[in-house]
Amino acid sequence: MKENKKMKTIKEIRVDVNKCNGCLSCEMSCSAAHAMPPYTSVNPARSRISVVMDETKDVYIPIRAGDYAEAECAGRNQYTIDGKEYDTCLLCPASCPSRSRFTEPDSGLPLKCDMCESLDIGEPMCVQVCHPGALSYHEYQVEAEDSVTLERGEKEIGLEYLVKRYGLEEVVKTVATMAKKSA
Amino acid sequence: MxxxxxxxxxxxxxxxxxxxxxxxxxxxxxxxxxxxxxxxxxxxxxxxxxxxxxxxxxxxxxxxxxxxxxxxxxxxxxxxxxxxxxxxxxxxxxxxxxxxxxxxxxxxxxxxxxxxxxxxxxxxxxxxxxxxxxxxxxxxxxxxxxxxxxxxxxxxxxxxxxxxxxxxxxxxxxxxxxxxxxxxxxxxxxxxxxxxxxxxxxxGTKDLQMAEPEKLFHICKDLRKDLADNPGAGDWMAVDEDDGFHHDNFSWGNARVRQKNYWSDELQQRWTDIKYDHMDRQTGCYNCPKKCHNVISWPGRKRFSYKCFGKDTYNMASFQELDFSYEILGVAQEYGLDSYSTPQVIAFALELLEEGILTLDDFPGMPEDIRGRFFHILDMIVNREGIGDKLANGVYWAARQIGNGAEKFDHNTTKKFEQVPIKLGKVNPMFFLMIATGEKMNITQIEGSFPQDPLPTLEERQAFVDAWEAVPDEKFKKYFMEWERRNEMPSGAVCDIVDWNEAMHYIDDAIGLCAFVSSFRGQFGGKTQYNIHNIPDLIRMASGLDLSKEDLWNVFRRNRNLVRAINVRRGMRRADERPPEDHWAVRDEEFEQSLLSAYYEFKGWTQDGIPTPATLDELALSDVREDFEKRGIYSAAQ
The missing domain is CATH 3.60.9.10 (Aldehyde ferredoxin oxidoreductase, N-terminal domain)
Structure with a gap:
């Protein structure tokens, strides 16, 4: 441990699954806010929050997109919470090859929630539009750990995915060709 | 694009x-x-x-x-x-x-x-x-x-x-x-x-574009908040457990018996407990913050949901309590049955059994108790088994296929369709016109913008109209201010009111708005979220179509007349436009027919309920007019 403890801000979206009414305003608004340019289109399939919904089992769980996972899990867990069954997959935030959730429908590139930091809109958009109160936003300070790695941005995540899929050499070659064309 | x-x-x-x-x-x-x-x-x-x-x-x-x-x-x-x-x-x-x-x-x-x-x-x-x-x-x-x-x-x-x-x-x-x-x-x-x-x-995973998306997004963000906070939109019955409105005023059984003092505090408490002991949550629809669906988990049944009057129809048709509705709704939902008309068909069958027109031989294996009988007949209808094959065609057709006097027990259909079971005293002119001329077969799809009842004092009326943003024209405020008794309203005003009620539904049907945030809801409180004033802007920002209020009203008229034309071409005429004969105890045929005539004229229809050539031409429906002329529809009606 270092002598001078650094503090960092944790941004958290708390989810009360019992309050979700399944309106998907969070998905709709997220996809609009992250459209390029912002608000120019809507497509919940591009949302970085996804409500896992099963009306027959009364399951309503908004999940935020987390990191890209290279492969699907070797094994899975089945949780029983208050008499309802949840599969690991339903609760998992990963953009993963086993499912379409949290991948761009056109390119297949992974999607990741950035807590709307790229948009300068204050609280994340999904929280702002959640009137049933299932989502709430909280910020608090914690001591920074030693081994904190830098947050990767969208570009890094996207490139990492392409490198894993096509190999570094192919990606570099493609970028070089593109650069030449646009020059 | x-x-x-x-x-x-x-x-x-x-x-x-x-x-x-x-x-x-x-x-x-x-x-x-x-x-x-x-x-x-x-x-x-x-x-x-x-x-x-x-x-x-x-x-x-x-x-x-x-x-x-x-x-x-x-x-x-x-x-x-x-x-x-x-x-x-x-x-x-x-x-x-x-x-x-x-x-x-x-x-x-x-x-x-x-x-x-x-x-x-x-x-x-x-x-x-x-x-x-x-x-x-x-x-x-x-x-x-x-x-x-x-x-x-x-x-x-x-x-x-x-x-x-x-x-x-x-x-x-x-x-x-x-x-x-x-x-x-x-x-x-x-x-x-x-x-x-x-x-x-x-x-679907494709993008959808709008004409003025950024502006529309922010307007709708505020609108969604207003909608969430607005008690004048959504289904108030999701939170207000007092359902005396339906149970004291609507008819039980085969739309027969009114129990005016049925509702009580004790009953309300008991039913509220049943509801909340079995309710998982209340849900909404896409992009709507309201919670109109009550999702119920009843032992031994698939999870089901209902809204509004949907919970009352089975228990009222069978003279049971809420627990019976809960017991049967999950089964009826899995079969995929309309909860408005189906209970009436079953109650009709039980009435025929009581009258001896049908006998127990028609219902092999029939249980003794009423609950068991409802389930039994439900199964027979769904499987079209025995007499169920006729009952599966609804009350009107079943009555005629059964014959032997069954026809006179078909007392609650209009245009061959089961109506909401209400039997009242004096003719209500607005509801007379809506039930008679409606082509959506259910009053809930026609009524909705103008209040069902007058307010007792001038002060209350004034306060109501002062806050009444939804009115398309100031004249509706005047009608409301001068309205003393529910069943008394000048014919001209009745035509205007019915027309407005219809207009909002036809607009909703075209743009996809839910009637509970728009066309149906204004009759209870007047504070609906959407109205003829704010819809045109939303249409413009979303679709790029620049419509004035008047243009939008004309789209309603065009769409309304097209439905009428489709039905006229299939043979629907004035004679079909009759609410159930016992819908009101005291009827006045002369007054009703003169009101119907006035409404036809107001709508630009002939006295047989057919849109006139001038009406069709004005609404860019000249092809409809030509088709009518070719088929001799106008000449046959004269």
Whole structure:
């Protein structure tokens, strides 16, 4: 441990699954806010929050997109919470090859929630539009750990995915060709 | 480039297995907007009056409203249109949920089914990939069961499914199409069954564009908040447990008995406990913060949901309490049955049994108790077993097929369709006109903007009209200020009021807004979220269509007259426009007929209820006028 403890801000979206009414305003608004340019289109399939919904089992769980996972899990867990069954997959935030959730429908590139930091809109958009109160936003300070790695941005995540899929050499070659064309 | 809509319909010919993605004419959007408006243009052009509802030539059209999928909260209705086997007329039906929005993201404004599949199929739509698939493994499956099954089979929990149950498969006239916690009734379920389509599963991952998206997004963000906070929108019965309104005023059994002092504090407490002891949650529809669906988990039943009057129909038809509705609704939902008309058919059958027109021999294995009997007859109807085969055709047809005096027990149908069971004292002129001339077969799809009852004092009326933003014209405030008794209103005012009530529904049907945030809700409190003043701006920002209030009103008139024209061409005339004879105890035939005449004139219709040539020409419906002339419809009516 270092002598001078650094503090960092944790941004958290708390989810009360019992309050979700399944309106998907969070998905709709997220996809609009992250459209390029912002608000120019809507497509919940591009949302970085996804409500896992099963009306027959009364399951309503908004999940935020987390990191890209290279492969699907070797094994899975089945949780029983208050008499309802949840599969690991339903609760998992990963953009993963086993499912379409949290991948761009056109390119297949992974999607990741950035807590709307790229948009300068204050609280994340999904929280702002959640009137049933299932989502709430909280910020608090914690001591920074030693081994904190830098947050990767969208570009890094996207490139990492392409490198894993096509190999570094192919990606570099493609970028070089593109650069030449646009020059 | 089209805004708010995709500009394409999906045409599926089930007989030949042909699937086409067809570009649509943007001029039609200008004239009819979308939803039922543009669907009716297709029904007019392509389904002649000679076409039987159960035939390959009949179309079953699923339409997404013009504003569905845009930022506008509460715009999520899927409108389903066809020709109903029960009425042999235009079928208007709509459901909430997510289906129509998913259709748009898959790239289609409409799904148009024609022909008949050679065997039971389901349709899987994933963007541009559309398949007609074998559904033999889904035969007989319950409506939520099949949705659950298909999500697993397709490996996608985001797929949206509209399905029929066993009732639809067996072409029961009161069968519904079920989707999520929503359903579409009034004639569309049996036609889907006749086309042998068990389900349509849609997954769409395409972008939808709007004309002024950034501005619309922020306006709708505020609007969504207002909607969430507005007690004047949504289903108040989701939170107000006092249901004396229906139980004291509506009729029980086969729309026979009124129990004026049924409701009590003790009953309310007991029923509230039953509800909250079994309710999992309350849900809304796509992009709407309201919580109108009560989702109930009843022991031994599939989870089901209901809203509004939907919880009362079974217990009132059977003279039971709320627990009976809860016991049977989960079963009826899996069969896929309309909860408005089906209980009336069962109560009608039990009345015939009591009168000796039917005997216990007609109901082999009939239990002794009323609850058991309801379940027994429900099963017989759904399976079209024995007498159930006739009862499955609804009260009007069953009465005639049973004969032997059964006809006189068919006392609550208009245009061959079961009406809401209300039997009151004196004729209410507004409700007389709405029930008589309505072509949506259920009063809830016609009434809604003008209050049902006057307020007692001038001060209260003044306060009401001062806050009344929804009125299309100041004259409605005057009508309300001068209104003393519920059943007394000058004929001119009655025509205006009925016209306004209808207008908002026809606009909602075209743009996909839910009636609970718009057309239905103003009659209770006047503070509906959407009205004729704010809808045109939303349409412009979403679709780019620049309509004035007057233009929008004319779209209503065009769409309204087109439905009338479709039904007139199928033979509907003035003689059919009669509310049930016992709807009111005291009737005044002369007054009623003079009111009907005044309304026809107001609407620009002949005295036989046919839109006049001038009305049709004014509304750019000259092709309808020409068709009427060619068929001799005007000359025959003279």
């Amino acid at each position: 089209r805004y708010a809509e995709t500009g394409f319909n999906l045409e599926i010919d089930l007989t030949r297995g042909n699937i086409e993605r067809v570009a649509t004419d943007p001029e039609l959007t200008k004239l009819y907007l979308g939803g039922q408006g543009t669907a009716d243009k297709i029904l007019w052009d392509r389904v002649g009056p000679e076409v039987e509802p159960f035939s390959e030539e009949n179309l079953l059209i699923f339409s997404s409203g013009l504003l569905n999928g845009t930022f506008v909260p509460g715009a999520n209705r899927t409108i389903v249109n066809t020709f109903s086997p029960q009425t042999n007329l235009h079928a208007h039906s709509m459901m909430g949920g997510y289906f129509g929005v998913e259709m748009k993201h898959a790239g289609y404004d409409k799904i148009i089914l024609s022909g008949k599949a050679p065997k039971l199929v389901y349709i899987y739509i994933h963007n541009d990939n559309v398949e007609i698939r074998d559904a033999s493994h889904l035969a007989g499956m319950g409506t939520t069961e099949v949705q659950d099954h298909l999500k697993k089979e397709l490996g996608d929990d985001k797929v949206q499914i509209a399905a029929i149950g066993l009732a639809g498969e067996n072409r029961v006239y009161t069968a519904s199409i079920e989707h999520s916690h929503c359903s579409a009734s009034r004639g569309v379920g049996p036609v889907m069954g006749d086309k042998r389509v068990k389900a349509i599963a849609v997954r």
